[in-house]
Amino acid sequence: MGVALGASLSGAWIHRHHSDSTREISAAGLHCDSGIGAAKAHARSMVTASGGALGAPPITPINWTPKINDRKPPGPGSEGMTWIPGGEFWMGSQEDRMTDAKPWHRVYVDGYWMDKTAVTNEQFARFVKATGYVTVAERKPRAEDYPQAPPEKLVAGSVVFSPPDHPVELDSQFRWWSYVQGANWRHPEGPKSDVTDRMNHPVVHIAYEDALAYCKWAGKRLPTEAEFEFASRGGLDRKRYDWGDDFMPGGKHMANTFQGHFPDTNTGEDGYRGTAPVGSFPANGYGLFDMAGNVWEWTSDWYRPDYYQTLAANGEVAINPKGPADSLDPNEPGVQKRVQRGGSFLCTHQYCARYIAGGRGKGELDTGTNHLGFRCVRDGGQRVEKAEAARNTGWRP
Secondary structure, eight states: OOOOOOSSOOHHHHTOOOGGGGSOOOTTSOOSHHHHHHHHHHTSOOOOOOOOOOOOOOOOOOSOOOEEOOOOOSSOOOTTEEEEOOEEEEESOOOTTOGGGOSOEEEEEOOEEEESSOOBHHHHHHHHHHHOOOOGGGSOOOGGGOTTSOGGGOOOEEEEEOOOSSOOOTTOGGGTEEEEETOBTTBTTSTTOOOTTOTTSBOOSOOHHHHHHHHHHHTOBOOOHHHHHHHHHTTOSSOSBTTBSOSSGGGOOOSOOOOEETTTEEOOTTSOSSOOOTTOSOOOTTSOOOSSSSSEEEEEEEOOTTHHHHHHHTOSOEESOOOOSSOOOTTSTTOOEEEEESOOTTOOTTTTOTTSTTOEEEEETTOOBTTEEOOOEEETTSOHHHHHHHHTTOOOO
């Protein structure tokens, strides 16, 4: 499912539309950020606006074989990271409903180090203890930033998946998203929940600036969208999933996704109805865990649905692309968003299915949910000693 949102309410949220709630639902191609935004804005006042969607023409990849670089790392890495060799690959998807992931286009990325797993609650807690950092979801929104919001509505919190107790039409995301006062990374479902027994789960309710702050402290950075997809494919070429073309090879669950009837009944057939401990499912070809499912993960790229078309139109291999220069979401004009990748434990073929390799998510910078986290990368030429020193300097955001 969808994308992020958090506790401090950008002025844009006050005016957020929820036209998606009245548009025809097309399963397996939906984004969830509109539903999350609607739930957040529902706690305040907002007006209705219209939105559209950009399509992409179909393309048949030419006979071009990806080329993976030498897999030997340039030197020792940091604990918990693995070397991603980089190389040339086909990026995108041929899924009919995922128009923003079309067309296939050729990309080259240099090698880099990547965290084997999403950042966990335990790791994030160490960061908070060392720096005193307070996440966006823990901060009370300022009245001057949201002049149209009633004072009683300016409360710290975040959006939480709140499934109904009966089947519902998939015509309004209000039916399964709620803005919960006191929800944050320490309390994923709200004040009565905690992470005491979930320290090895991915940290959630992370806004973009929260992820950047952690990366700076750790001497790392967020991956670009191209780096994320290259890594998630694990050396495979144009497969539907990170592990191949069969969703459940041999009847085995390969990722933490939603089973049952969405959104009311998650049967937990894969062993989990919420987040899972990192590394609970098989690693991909590069030794990375949970690159699909479990939680959405931030990348550094701005989101535009037409970006892949722009790259493909050049007719050349895009070298280390870092995303477009600006953001555009036709469904929410004027709302700046970054790309999120991987899908989450809420993804299902009945709704968004963006655990599919190449599937794209998007979210506002100041928002986080209980199905959004992140992982870090480090440039291949960066000295580990220098990065470790940066983390141990007591840096405070």
